[in-house]
Amino acid sequence: MIIYVASKNAHKVLEIKQIAPEFVTLEPINTELDVEETGETFTENSIIKALDYGKEIRKPVIADDSGLSIDVLGGFPGVMSARYMEGAPYTEKMESILQLMRNYDDRHARFVCSATYFNPETNFLLSVEGYVEGTIAYEIRGDKGFGYDPIFIPNGYDKTFGELGEEVKNVISHRSRAFKKLFSLLLKIGEIKYE
Template identity: 55%
Template sequence: MLLLATKNRHKVEEIRRFVPEGLKIVTLQDMNIHQEAEENGETFVENAIKKAVFYAQIADLPTIADDSGLMIDALNGFPGVKSARFMPNASYREKMQFILKMLEGRTDRTARFVCAAAYYDPKERLLVCAEGIVEGHISEEIRGTFGFGYDPIFIPEGFHETFGELNEVKHTISHRYRAFSKLFSLLNAIILAK
């Protein structure tokens, strides 16, 4: 049994797609865990580790967690690790409008989605991390209703549609898919090596 340490139902739905068959996943909601892990790291990896360790110790279960965000080159990597936390009372639509306003008139719209995935087993004291990155650029407008977060303004390399328009395709190329695929592959190698 593996605890998936996120309260974001969209992430739960997305990550469940990547979990190897036969592995039982429980969520914070299933475990009735309401405490909040402190996400004050300077990198996605630091925050993913903080969450995995924090919730693993509460549940006494092997735990996976992630931290992810959008990094925009013309804005020096903003919003980065603060992607979910900047403008705390605003909707993602308002956050996207704010970002599009900041980019008005700029030709460099290169950006990337980054996801760090962490696994921590409190009994084995085993910590494993993986990172997934998708390069792309920011669209001129909000487009698409699929996905969540900043998906409707991010166009992945090799596509003309935003993640918000790509729907099922997104799940096979996303930063989260790449991070968790690597993580489960590493865990599989560790388990087979034992």
Template identity: 50%
Template sequence: MKLYLVTSNENKLREISLLLPDGIELESIEAVASHRDIIEDSPTFLGNSVKKIEAYMDLGVPLLADDSGLVIDSLGGFPGVNSARFMEGSSYFGKMSAILDRMENEQERTARFICAALFYDPSNHSLLGVEGKVDGTIAKGISGTGGFGYDPIFIPQGYSDTFAVLGDSVKGRLSHRATAFRRLFSLVCLCNEKA
């Protein structure tokens, strides 16, 4: 089965491709359609994932989408669903620096990454959705060159280094995206067996 991921983010495509079970192939939606502007203004990760799916449902192909972000407790959940759009046009180094500046005197540094992942089956117009999360803390500084996004400031629970230092093998086991898509792929495979 070939699935199409609604994203232009090559890093997401690469990460999710590493999680594919046998019998499932993944391509970017850009392989079958030109870019479509999607206004991600839902207050929830799930809502924004639905908007991504809805934008391409007319193609009649199996779709995957996710929305994810960093939720920081001491900042009231910020940047949350606006993680990608916070300081839009700025580098992630600039975004992370701004967050660390806001947290300079904060002792409470708990945070989590959350991912809402969806599968759309055009044969019966059904949606399957799951959520994954990973708890951790915000580092005092930017550390590491691996991963992407906010990985250089996020320390997963049980570790003392950021995802950007720990690398793909740890992130591939623990991350919010890995958790969500493993669960989603197991549901997709179960549905296909029953069909």
């Protein structure tokens, strides 16, 4: 079965491909459509993307919206994670967040991912969430991964995702947990099948 990934982020597409079951073929979407994420939650944005891209290409799609939520900053940057300081490199975004947190001892944070599947042929939609709890480092550490990985230390580790790399991240990350849950449910209800 071919499912299209509703993302123009090559890192994200590759990460999801590494999580997907072997019998599911994932392809990037090749369309000029640019979906505006107007939702107030990760789930709303994930659903918006899945519906818009699915209706555009008329094939099954998966979409996600994910980001970093920091407790002492009231969940910031949250759904604005990718759009925070839009256009700036992530090193500058991370430096800005570390500056905002300079006077806080509470470093608790989580990565959140909402993953959505939409099949426009049957009008079937399913959305799930995955989380990984952790803390914000005091400095940028590591050059693996992407986005905010070099400042996020998952619980149970003393290294950031930027130091741990994809071998660990693809097992415990928010995206891994959300998409494993999504594919498992799709298999259980027969929306995708072993071939």
